[in-house]
Amino acid sequence: MNVLLMAYGTPYTPEEIEPYYTDIRRGRRPSEELVRELEERYAAIGKSPLNEITLAQAIRLQALLNLEAPAYPKRLLGPFGPRIPQGPARVYVGTKHWHPSIGEAVAAMHEDGVRRAVAIVAAPHYSLRSVAEYQEKVEAALKSLPEPIEMVWVESYEAHPGLIAAYARRLEEAIWRLREPRKAAYVFTAHSIPLSAVERGDPYPRQVERTAELIAKRLALPRFSVAYQSAGRTPEPWLGPDINEHLKALREEGFEEVVVQAVGFPADHLEVYYDLDLEAQATAQEVGLRLIRARSLNADLDYIQVLKELVEAAWLR
Numbered sequence: 001m002n003v004l005l006m007a008y009g010t011p012y013t014p015e016e017i018e019p020y021y022t023d024i025r026r027g028r029r030p031s032e033e034l035v036r037e038l039e040e041r042y043a044a045i046g047k048s049p050l051n052e053i054t055l056a057q058a059i060r061l062q063a064l065l066n067l068e069a070p071a072y073p074k075r076l077l078g079p080f081g082p083r084i085p086q087g088p089a090r091v092y093v094g095t096k097h098w099h100p101s102i103g104e105a106v107a108a109m110h111e112d113g114v115r116r117a118v119a120i121v122a123a124p125h126y127s128l129r130s131v132a133e134y135q136e137k138v139e140a141a142l143k144s145l146p147e148p149i150e151m152v153w154v155e156s157y158e159a160h161p162g163l164i165a166a167y168a169r170r171l172e173e174a175i176w177r178l179r180e181p182r183k184a185a186y187v188f189t190a191h192s193i194p195l196s197a198v199e200r201g202d203p204y205p206r207q208v209e210r211t212a213e214l215i216a217k218r219l220a221l222p223r224f225s226v227a228y229q230s231a232g233r234t235p236e237p238w239l240g241p242d243i244n245e246h247l248k249a250l251r252e253e254g255f256e257e258v259v260v261q262a263v264g265f266p267a268d269h270l271e272v273y274y275d276l277d278l279e280a281q282a283t284a285q286e287v288g289l290r291l292i293r294a295r296s297l298n299a300d301l302d303y304i305q306v307l308k309e310l311v312e313a314a315w316l317r
């Protein structure tokens with residue numbers, strides 16, 4: 001079994017910030033001011049762990065896919081479920097905006113003789129501005145190969161029971177820290193997208209809401225809302241409500257405590273550490289709201305188990 005595991009990617013050094021940003025902007029160089037602003041955000045968090053987390057996810061996913069019960073003794077084997085008969089699993093990592101790039105990963109797969117693979121992004125929601133762009137990059141990489149590789153896509157997994165349970169577990173830990181859980185506000189966030197994508201029928205907001213609804217239901221939360229974070233530095237309108245505006249509104253409604261869970265991002269990175277832990281936390285403190293962020297899934301085994309189930313089901317399609 002072969003897997004192409006994809007993630008956003010992040011620069012390894014400050015010098016790489018400008019070319020990384022240029023790639024995000026599809027080759028259009030950002031202004032010096034925008035680059036400086038992004039450099040400052042990276043400097044403020046010290047370092048983004050996204051590449052390390054993505055690699056850890058790949059290593060653990062490969063290990064989990066290759067775990068097998070011993071063939072003997074049969075009587076002790078128990079109900080392990082159906083074996084996936086296609087032989088040893090190999091996981092390749094490709095990032096959308098940095099290295100290893102999706103093109104580099106696809107070339108390595110071809111060099112290794114891979115002819116069929118499951119393609120999955122370490123993000124649960126489909127968007128025209130996220131997964132569809134990963135798909136474009138994979139298609140472009142495949143076109144440059146002398147032989148085809150059949151890619152079986154996992155496009156979204158916003159309602160996977162294991163994912164909901166994993167998020168609910170982290171949210172519960174945050175609830176333990178609340179003074180009055182029944183009086184608190186619960187906010188689920190995801191990356192904003194340009195409104196133009198929503199107008200083109202992007203399923204993304206609905207999928208984000210579904211994840212939020214299912215986690216809230218599982219924990220019987222007294223209330224919950226969805227807000228969007230990290231809107232891009234572009235002149236067009238982006239999907240809201242913005243998390244900072246939403247926090248202010250919650251305080252005006254009388255809430256004193258809020259738990260924020262970033263359900264759009266399984267892994268910690270710049271936009272979790274800067275946009276939530278620094279910026280949204282500062283907004284909350286300014287208005288007198290106690291904000292607790294639920295920790296991320298990162299490369300924890302409960303999330304890796306979700307990825308394993310998704311790729312195994314896709315492989316058998």
Ligand SMILES: C=CC1=C(C)c2cc3[nH]c(cc4nc(cc5[nH]c(cc1n2)c(C)c5CCC(=O)O)C(CCC(=O)O)=C4C)c(C)c3C=C
Nearest residue numbers: 008024025127129130191192193231232233234269270271
């Ligand atoms: C659903 C859409 C998006 C997800 C998920 C997403 C995750 C994500 N983004 C960064 C870092 C940056 N993103 C930036 C811009 C940007 N991001 C998206 C969409 C998603 N990003 C869009 C549509 C854009 C705008 C692109 C453009 O044309 O300018 C940037 C650039 C600076 C900025 O505008 O904020 C950075 C940096 C990470 C690390 C990440 C998660 C894994």
Ligand SMILES: [Fe+2]
Nearest residue numbers: 008024191232
């Ligand atoms: Fe982005």
Ligand SMILES: [Fe+2]
Nearest residue numbers: 191230232271
């Ligand atoms: Fe972003």
